[in-house]
Amino acid sequence: MSKEQKKAQRGANKGRRFGKVRDELDLCWRVANGAVCEYGAEQCRFTHDIPAYLVAKQQDIRVPDVSEISDESPFAPDFTKLAKPHPDHPSIDLNTICPIFAETGDCRYGFKCRFLGGHVKIDENTGLTLVKDEEKKARTAVSSHEVNFVGADIQKQLRSKKYPFPISDAYLREVQEQNEAEAKPKPKPDANAVVLAEPEQDMDVDTAVPEKPVETSTSTVEDIIEKRTGEPSTAATSMLKGAETFYLI
Numbered sequence: 001m002s003k004e005q006k007k008a009q010r011g012a013n014k015g016r017r018f019g020k021v022r023d024e025l026d027l028c029w030r031v032a033n034g035a036v037c038e039y040g041a042e043q044c045r046f047t048h049d050i051p052a053y054l055v056a057k058q059q060d061i062r063v064p065d066v067s068e069i070s071d072e073s074p075f076a077p078d079f080t081k082l083a084k085p086h087p088d089h090p091s092i093d094l095n096t097i098c099p100i101f102a103e104t105g106d107c108r109y110g111f112k113c114r115f116l117g118g119h120v121k122i123d124e125n126t127g128l129t130l131v132k133d134e135e136k137k138a139r140t141a142v143s144s145h146e147v148n149f150v151g152a153d154i155q156k157q158l159r160s161k162k163y164p165f166p167i168s169d170a171y172l173r174e175v176q177e178q179n180e181a182e183a184k185p186k187p188k189p190d191a192n193a194v195v196l197a198e199p200e201q202d203m204d205v206d207t208a209v210p211e212k213p214v215e216t217s218t219s220t221v222e223d224i225i226e227k228r229t230g231e232p233s234t235a236a237t238s239m240l241k242g243a244e245t246f247y248l249i
Helices: 003-008 050-056 099-104 134-143 152-159 166-183 221-229 233-248
Strands: 120-123 127-130
């Protein structure tokens, strides 16, 4: 492993691997929803060829109905026998049911949906056409409480930091003004100001350490000689006198 590769693996969460599945042929989202792409087929970086995309698309998913589930093996029927593939596009199962379309009358994934057979019909002129239930869409718009979906325009504003947040902006301005007010220096008292001080306390405490009495030595020369030689002072004195006489001779 090279030095650059080791450096790229450093840091937090570098060892994690996030699985992300992409289509072999990525279809333009606007074309997938039956809309017109503003970039056109030549400038868009995604394909606009729906038949080519359906050839490379994975097989539709089919969720079993509750009545089809059993408590005995094999527990669910063989969906390969129950599937009704499209005559021109085998990846589409015309017997599958899209749960989003069944609930709201519209599926925002369009041709990219893995339950495409639930909201597509065969048209003799165009081949395939997305189906929308306008009555169910209108009913869902009134009764639905889904709030976890935003449109492409709002997503673009959020990415470019242009989406308005008036309440948050007002709150942040208030917090900023409060922080600036707290950061201002405190006013100093002038000559005419009255300053209230705390009463003084007697903090004089006698912390002097009493001095130890100096021991004065009263030992005589004889006592010192007796301690050092271990002999009586008279004998030691005689020895000193004899030594002085020897040196004098």
